Amino acid sequence: MIIFTKIFAILLALTVITKTFYDYKKKREILSTFAFWTIAWVLIVYVALKPTLFYNLLSSMANENIGIGTFVGVAFIFLFYITYRVYIKANRLERQIKDIVMRIGIKDIED
Amino acid sequence: MKLAIIIPAFNEEGSIEKVLKSIPKKLKGVDKVLPIVIDDGSIDNTYELAKNGSHYVAMHVINLGLGAALCTGFAAARKINCDIAVTLDGDGQHNPEDIQNLIDPIINKKADVVIGTRMTDTKGMPPIKIFGNWMMNVMTLLIFRKWSSDTQSGMRALSKLALQKLDLHSVGYEISSEIIGEAHRNRLRIKEVPIETIYTDYSNAKGQSVINAVNIFTRLLTIKMSGKKK
Numbered sequence: 503m504i505i506f507t508k509i510f511a512i513l514l515a516l517t518v519i520t521k522t523f524y525d526y527k528k529k530r531e532i533l534s535t536f537a538f539w540t541i542a543w544v545l546i547v548y549v550a551l552k553p554t555l556f557y558n559l560l561s562s563m564a565n566e567n568i569g570i571g572t573f574v575g576v577a578f579i580f581l582f583y584i585t586y587r588v589y590i591k592a593n594r595l596e597r598q599i600k601d602i603v604m605r606i607g608i609k610d611i612e613d
Numbered sequence: 614m615k616l617a618i619i620i621p622a623f624n625e626e627g628s629i630e631k632v633l634k635s636i637p638k639k640l641k642g643v644d645k646v647l648p649i650v651i652d653d654g655s656i657d658n659t660y661e662l663a664k665n666g667s668h669y670v671a672m673h674v675i676n677l678g679l680g681a682a683l684c685t686g687f688a689a690a691r692k693i694n695c696d697i698a699v700t701l702d703g704d705g706q707h708n709p710e711d712i713q714n715l716i717d718p719i720i721n722k723k724a725d726v727v728i729g730t731r732m733t734d735t736k737g738m739p740p741i742k743i744f745g746n747w748m749m750n751v752m753t754l755l756i757f758r759k760w761s762s763d764t765q766s767g768m769r770a771l772s773k774l775a776l777q778k779l780d781l782h783s784v785g786y787e788i789s790s791e792i793i794g795e796a797h798r799n800r801l802r803i804k805e806v807p808i809e810t811i812y813t814d815y816s817n818a819k820g821q822s823v824i825n826a827v828n829i830f831t832r833l834l835t836i837k838m839s840g841k842k843k
Contacts, residue, residue, distance in 0.1 A: 596784060600677055603674055606673075607672055607689075611671060613693045613694055
């Protein structure tokens with residue numbers, strides 16, 4: 503199961519990095535965005551392959567043993583918060599874009 | 614009485630001229646028939662062809678989706694002070710001869726929203742579409758507590774009151790269910806009339822896929838939870 507999780511993390515990271523590289527080559531993303539996501543996903547794979555390193559680092563920072571359940575729980579809360587923020591922001595942007603496009607669309611329509 | 618025929622179109626150069634030409638010029642109880650094409654960011658010649666055949670063409674500078682196109686159409690109908698608005702798909706799957714049956718209940722003040730249902734005669738409708746429509750009907754019932762036999766029909770008529778009252782937020786295909794939900798929330802009178810559907814290879818290739826149902830369900834839930842007043 504652990505091996506499967508690690509392979510899955512590597513494959514997911516490779517997919518994301520390839521997609522980011524493709525977007526960069528097509529000039530849909532800038533170099534710094536490509537670099538940021540590549541580094542971020544390399545770190546994610548590193549944590550997935552050696553979770554104890556990260557876990558030990560957190561425990562030493564907190565000066566006590568953090569249970570793996572607490573660690574996973576905090577990670578979930580953090581990820582859900584990010585998802586929530588991104589969703590709210592995307593929704594707001596979509597509504598604003600719709601409003602602008604509609605206004606431009608009916609600008610010249612007159613009775 | 615002014616009637617707006619709202620036609621959302623995205624890359625419909627193969628059918629838009631034919632659809633515009635088929636719209637009846639005269640209808641019982643209507644003084645003016647005004648086709649309004651909403652070009653939803655097409656990359657083909659839809660805009661130019663629509664401009665030749667319709668007095669009103671609204672252009673979206675980018676492709677947003679069916680919901681946004683219909684909202685633009687409704688806004689345009691309000692702007693030119695129309696009394697009734699009928700929506701038709703730009704792919705030619707609707708028979709414009711059904712428009713009269715659709716607007717009659719509004720002219721006779723018996724309904725505010727009239728849905729053209731394709732489900733009374735499903736002959737020729739691909740089974741996957743029948744299943745998808747049924748699934749969307751159940752979703753609409755669960756979310757908005759209003760049953761319609763064809764929530765996803767693109768042919769519908771709205772009264773002036775409905776045009777003013779409906780507070781629509783959809784961008785994509787979820788608009789069809791939202792219209793029913795909003796009409797129900799505003800206690801508008803909803804009626805269904807049977808319509809004919811013309812299935813061609815062109816129209817079958819268009820429209821939404823069944824897989825899109827999950828996306829529509831999520832968006833409808835978000836709209837429902839956005840907390841509109843009762």
